[in-house]
Amino acid sequence: MTVDLKEQATENLRFIRGAMERAERLSAVSGAGLMLVGLVAVVAMALAADLNPLRERLTIWIGAAFVALVVGGLATWLKARRNQLMLIGDPGRRFLLCLIPVLIVGGVMTSALWRTPDVGLLPGLWTMLYGCGVLAAGTYAVPPIMQMGACLVVSGLFTHAVPEEWSNLLLGLSFGVLNLYFGYQVYRHHGG
Numbered sequence: 288m289t290v291d292l293k294e295q296a297t298e299n300l301r302f303i304r305g306a307m308e309r310a311e312r313l314s315a316v317s318g319a320g321l322m323l324v325g326l327v328a329v330v331a332m333a334l335a336a337d338l339n340p341l342r343e344r345l346t347i348w349i350g351a352a353f354v355a356l357v358v359g360g361l362a363t364w365l366k367a368r369r370n371q372l373m374l375i376g377d378p379g380r381r382f383l384l385c386l387i388p389v390l391i392v393g394g395v396m397t398s399a400l401w402r403t404p405d406v407g408l409l410p411g412l413w414t415m416l417y418g419c420g421v422l423a424a425g426t427y428a429v430p431p432i433m434q435m436g437a438c439l440v441v442s443g444l445f446t447h448a449v450p451e452e453w454s455n456l457l458l459g460l461s462f463g464v465l466n467l468y469f470g471y472q473v474y475r476h477h478g479g
Contacts, residue, residue, distance in 0.1 A: 355462070389417065
């Protein structure tokens with residue numbers, strides 16, 4: 288039995304490359320994009336501040352969520368392109384597989400609760416779901432992402448414990464201030 292050294296070396300390199308990709312953290316998350324998402328949330332909080340009933344305020348937040356998805360996604364794509372990072376590699380795929388399901392559940396639960404008297408559950412639910420998704424996805428990203436996810440989960444729990452009138456302010460603090468702070472940490476310490 289002869290051993291083809293070239294074939295064995297090629298197989299070893301494939302294994303090593305795969306192990307490195309699996310161990311790599313996604314550094315393409317844009318700190319500037321997270322800060323822009325935070326600004327979108329602050330604007331949504333200001334726009335929704337004087338609206339009543341709750342559904343009108345939440346409508347502003349739903350629109351802000353779509354804007355934030357586009358802004359955050361575009362900023363991450365631009366950072367990855369600028370730094371020649373691969374978004375579709377193993378870390379990026381795992382990051383999205385952690386985040387996308389909770390966003391879908393958030394959409395489904397929003398639709399289910401929208402016409403019920405329990406619509407007041409949405410701010411805390413949104414914050415906790417997004418926090419869980421970011422926390423899980425953060426295991427494949429730079430450390431501030433996971434920290435932000437944990438803070439969002441705690442903020443969502445707190446949102447459920449306070450009167451409904453506080454929901455707009457708490458959404459602004461959760462999606463605004465946390466994205467601004469942790470976005471700055473990513474921007475400053477992890478390449479933009």
